[in-house]
Amino acid sequence: MNIKRILVGLCLIETSQALFNHAARLAECLGADIVAVNIINIRGIEAIASVESMGYSISSEAFVESVREERLGQFKTIVAASGFPGEKVKVVVKVGHPYDELLKQIREQKADMVVIGTKGRSNLPDVLVGSVAEKIFRHSPVTVAALRLTG
Numbered sequence: 001m002n003i004k005r006i007l008v009g010l011c012l013i014e015t016s017q018a019l020f021n022h023a024a025r026l027a028e029c030l031g032a033d034i035v036a037v038n039i040i041n042i043r044g045i046e047a048i049a050s051v052e053s054m055g056y057s058i059s060s061e062a063f064v065e066s067v068r069e070e071r072l073g074q075f076k077t078i079v080a081a082s083g084f085p086g087e088k089v090k091v092v093v094k095v096g097h098p099y100d101e102l103l104k105q106i107r108e109q110k111a112d113m114v115v116i117g118t119k120g121r122s123n124l125p126d127v128l129v130g131s132v133a134e135k136i137f138r139h140s141p142v143t144v145a146a147l148r149l150t151g
Contacts, residue, residue, distance in 0.1 A: 001143070007035045007111035009102050009136070012074050015117060015149035017081060022147045023115040024084035033088045035109045036079070038071050039098040040064060068093050099135040106140060114140055117149040 008023035010016045020036065027034050048060040075091045092109070094101050106114060116133050137144055 001112070003030045003112040003143075004032050005035060005109065005111050006030070006032050006113045006115055007037055007102075007106055007109055008115040009037050009039075009098075009117075009132075010075075010078070011098070011117075011132075012038055012071055016074075017078055019115065019117045019147055019149060020078045020084075021082050022145075024082045026113070026115065026145065027084065027088070032112070033090070034084065035090045035092060035105070035111060036075055037092045037094070037102060037105050037109075038075070039101045040067050040071075040093065040095045041098060042096050045095060064095055098132045102132065102136060103139060103141075106142060111142055113142055114144045116144060116146055118146050 006023055006027050008020060010019060020034075023034055023036075026032070045060050045064060048058055048063050051058055071093050072091060075093075079086050079089050079091075090109070092105060094105065096104075102114075105111075114136060116136055118133050133146065137146070
């Protein structure tokens, strides 16, 4: 198996640095590039659009742009802290349903492997694998490497 592009899905929580570092170590060993992906959940955008439609002065487009800029800054910090060469990292921030959009990005980015954390945003102590990670395990067209995250 020739792995040249690793997609790492980050939800930008406290364990994201450890997850990116794991993907970076794999990429270094394999001589691969990294595509770091974050999905802005469409459910939040839909809620803002609903409030906006009631006449409140709030813009879903402005919200998305603000979140996108914030997340790009977080990615810049994560990549710099990892020591992995920035020129070998492509950052993608999309809006959508996380599971669907991650699967789409696996195909669009022509990833050979996915690195994903087994703990998502829910933080429920009895959940071993987040629902997005579980669906990626089941439906990814490429190899999935998981990192058990705590924190």
